[in-house]
Amino acid sequence: MTVTDTETAARRITTAKAMAEGIGLEMRRDPDVFVMGEDVGAYGGIFGSTTDLFGEFGADRVIDTPISETGFIGAGIGAAVEGMRPVVELMFVDFYGVCMDQIDNNMAKIHYFSGGNVKVPMVLMTAAGGGYSDAGQHSQTLWGTFAHLPGMKVVVPSNPYDAKGLMISAIRDDNPVLYIFHKGVLGLGWMTNNPRATGHVPEDPYTVPIGKAAIAREGTDVTVATISLSVHRALDAADELEKEGISIEVLDLRSLVPLDREAILDSVRKTHRLLVVDEDYQSFGMTGEVITTAVEGAFDYLDAPPARIAIPDVPIPYSRVLEQFVLPDADKIVAGVKSLLTA
Amino acid sequence: MTVTDTETAARRITTAKAMAEGIGLEMRRDPDVFVMGEDVGAYGGIFGSTTDLFGEFGADRVIDTPISETGFIGAGIGAAVEGMRPVVELMFVDFYGVCMDQIDNNMAKIHYFSGGNVKVPMVLMTAAGGGYSDAGQHSQTLWGTFAHLPGMKVVVPSNPYDAKGLMISAIRDDNPVLYIFHKGVLGLGWMTNNPRATGHVPEDPYTVPIGKAAIAREGTDVTVATISLSVHRALDAADELEKEGISIEVLDLRSLVPLDREAILDSVRKTHRLLVVDEDYQSFGMTGEVITTAVEGAFDYLDAPPARIAIPDVPIPYSRVLEQFVLPDADKIVAGVKSLLTA
């Protein structure tokens, strides 16, 4: 970050507002930035990611679309190829299936296919995550799916400060950036109150680098590497564990592509134990990649086999008791850390 | 397998023929089985997966479709829900993006969403893999993408015998099965000749269980766990390494969902070293999952950090020299095994 923000130090806003603010700042700075998606206009985005932008920039730059994700994401690509900088919203990441061709086989691949001659400076932002009984087509995270496919950066902020800085970085990036926001970190008035979803955000523009993890909490006994809402869960677990004299280091990966493998290794070399926590499906996803990274780079430092907590390879069920059973939470993290320490 | 096949022991056919034969046998047995897809009729499937079926069963049961993958895969789901057993072909797995919603959010999830009340007995078969300069939208394998998403089995045969037996199992399975065939294992007359793509296949129907790995070659020094065409590559490497007195065990995973974790662990417990070889993108995919499985279940047996060879997180390039650089091959496996042994 580049700004000094002494006078704004007390400015606390939600993650949703921080995102919208980041977009708004870039729209003021660069007339080629525009927003497009379902209900991003007067409504302000179903999850508030475009709050107040319609009022300031009007229907020409904050554009409601038909329910044609292939159509408007493809159009975003076309506009980006011509030098504009679209910020396109896919309302829920779960809807990726109707437009994955444009995302993966087009947006993410054009730069490579063109031998570097064509750039696609586009942000695709989308909501993810469960925990409020929205059932299996509205509660997935799926970031592992995208991170597996080369050509797009995958950014997943966990807090207001990062949300704004990463949004500005994403818009300024000359590459396609998939920006996934978990509904649970947004600070929405109509979801369970999450105190960590409101925080200090400087008013001025600033960037947070894409591809750098953050140590959300320093610790010495176990590294808990995670992302998004599970960072909050891990921090809650850390508070719990501290009472028992266990010190965990919480690593907020912040982006999956690029993945900050050095940060993972640094932390594991320090703590010698690794627990990976994810709200995506367990197999063939983030947990396996992070563990493999640790094994490849810090095998001899590991005092115990790395462990993981994720959705146990089932779709997200509707009923609260069922859903809570499959979601990661602080209790599971506490238990996971303890069993790592006794392993 | 259940048949005695002494008199057919010499019967050698290609993988493509074996698949078509499996489908044909099931179509004879069960009038609810039918085939649908682009060019599956008179053409016999672009990769020969439906060879001769049109002649025998006619246009009513071997149905050419428009280029409407969402439409006809969705229709396959509807027919399956009503008790038919469709075998639907998606011509190249790369085209998944235009129809992923039906595959992932519908086909794979209905059984779960319905609390087990609705079954979707459907096979979705599709061609994968590169090596012949078909560029980045026609050369991917993507099996890791599907394996990450719960609700569908993911089967990837490497040879004619398994191809037929797994196809019959897939058709008889009450679950959606994604059956991915690598073009390089099919024995097509218009691709580079691959002697391992032709093999003994009994004429009668038989099944190969979904979810069981096979030891393609026994060995003692290093486990090479892999799938599909890379099994051939690993077997070639094994021949090479044998000359130098190095004995590798080649594990053909055969399906990614279910993944035969026991077979991986058994082999690693025996050899103490693991190399995972994959033709899918490296990160967030099969290699990480298999390595993590080994670490979770056999950490203390490992004499060296497990290693991996896969597509280095780049789209598949067109030019032969570029593509060959990113594909796994026997030489890379030989080198990988050697560096594991010196680790």
Place this chain on the structure above:
Amino acid sequence: MNQFNRLDSYKEMVRIRQYESRILQEYHADKQPAWDIGAGLIPGEMHLAAGQEPAAVGVCAHLKKGDAITAPHRPHHFALAHGVDMKAMTAEIYGRDSGLCRGKGGHMHLFDPENHFSCSGIIAQGYPVACGQAFAFKRRSTDNVAVAVAGEGAANQGAFHEALNLAALWSLPVIFVIEDNDWAISVPKSHSTATASNADRAAGYGIPGVRVENNDVEAIFEAAGAAVDRARAGEGPSLIEIHTLRLWGHFEGDAQAYRGAELETVDERDPIPRYAKSLVDLGELTEDQIVTIAAAADAEVDAAIQFAVSSPEPKPQDALLHVFA
């Protein structure tokens, strides 16, 4: 074509309305003090179909055992009109083990194989599925039909196009129903398509397309009858766009600020009092009957909610079941 029964149709519309009204009430009842979408006995998104009853009742009046429906995220009216068990459906909405889907699906994923009913949360996802069901019906030489329902917003999704083309090409017994309630969440139809009537799109597939104005259950019944007859006779699919009304928000919690002046006229366009009045004028319904019909519906709804509330929750670890058969 079936004979239209005014009183039965009225009763069914009231039955649906009482259901939706009661769900509305129960849904909001325990989300206080800070309104929390995930809290309460009925958590999650809730899309209610009040105002759209004529569509469901007019169409389903033609359906019989074995006919299928694929509905979208706003499914209750079609589910009830098609005979899905109110108790099991309600228990599902309450996430109970006795629910249609054992609590795994919820209000957007009601699967009733007995009645060949299903719905889903992805726009237009059910359109191709209905084609496959119709394909199976045709293949088995039944005269059953499949009805695919979605909103006017869904008509701009690729799946709509592919399904119509496929059904027309293969002459499948499908009735595509578009419920045009003017809105797709906050986006009015005029901002999502340049065509005033989606019925005009039917010609591009070589099939009949009609638009029914005025949310009129009798006109809907007529149009649906022609389409169902055509499908049963093996003559192929049809498209019907029904101009209907979203009486409430897109989902519960939607403040509908975007709706502006139009919102003020909503109540006067409510199809149920209007239909009641016309039946009273025709002498086919009395004020007394209006009361007793509503009371009967309430009683049924009460019983359903009672059933749901008194049913046990699923066992948490059952979340691991049913990934595979």
Place this chain on the structure above:
Amino acid sequence: MNQFNRLDSYKEMVRIRQYESRILQEYHADKQPAWDIGAGLIPGEMHLAAGQEPAAVGVCAHLKKGDAITAPHRPHHFALAHGVDMKAMTAEIYGRDSGLCRGKGGHMHLFDPENHFSCSGIIAQGYPVACGQAFAFKRRSTDNVAVAVAGEGAANQGAFHEALNLAALWSLPVIFVIEDNDWAISVPKSHSTATASNADRAAGYGIPGVRVENNDVEAIFEAAGAAVDRARAGEGPSLIEIHTLRLWGHFEGDAQAYRGAELETVDERDPIPRYAKSLVDLGELTEDQIVTIAAAADAEVDAAIQFAVSSPEPKPQDALLHVFA
């Protein structure tokens, strides 16, 4: 509208044909003894556009600097007619470092930002992209247009529908071109849609749709002119279906058994000799010119192939470059 130039159009068609013929020859030359799709100087799939030259020439005659084209898997004719450099394109097809895309794209992924030309291997993928390009052109107050090209098979893909709706809704300067060559690989149009003419689908989006019969470059020029003028004037998109001819197999190696008797009449429908004859009849072309025009085209093609063959291969490890900018 532009003035049509018969001789130039003829020359351009011949130029394309000579190119495709020569690629055909080179492609097959070194795949022996056992024909192997991955072998030879030009490996991989190869979709040639012989017979479809009138579409490219008739449409591109209206385009100017800054206009965009998104083409499908069969792209060479539109690429050449739109001014993509033949040498760089050929080097790309040969997988060379001097290729348009440094060998990374190949024949289905020709990206020429200078000419706003691109193509792709996924059916109908370019349709929505053209909308976005047109959006940018409009936003920047240019009068440039975007042309989206695909086959008649692509008109049954969801992306087609979504793109047409979007372009119509936002009145974007797009010309949607369908090359109807009767076949989608082995599937005839009659097995992929119930509509005889995709032009009929335009009405469903409220935009003009015309079908041009007979693979006639002059009629194509007329239709495209009207559409381009309309787009430049800010009046929105149009759809043009061109009935054209796939002279050869879907891709090289396609034995075309499925084509049956129709295949025997292919040569007599070849648009180039036919057009030559009509120009000769009109006195606008001589037999001598026919020879010299072909020879000039051959020379250009020779030089392009020479350039490609003599260009170096990419460095293997450059495969790792260009994932990100």
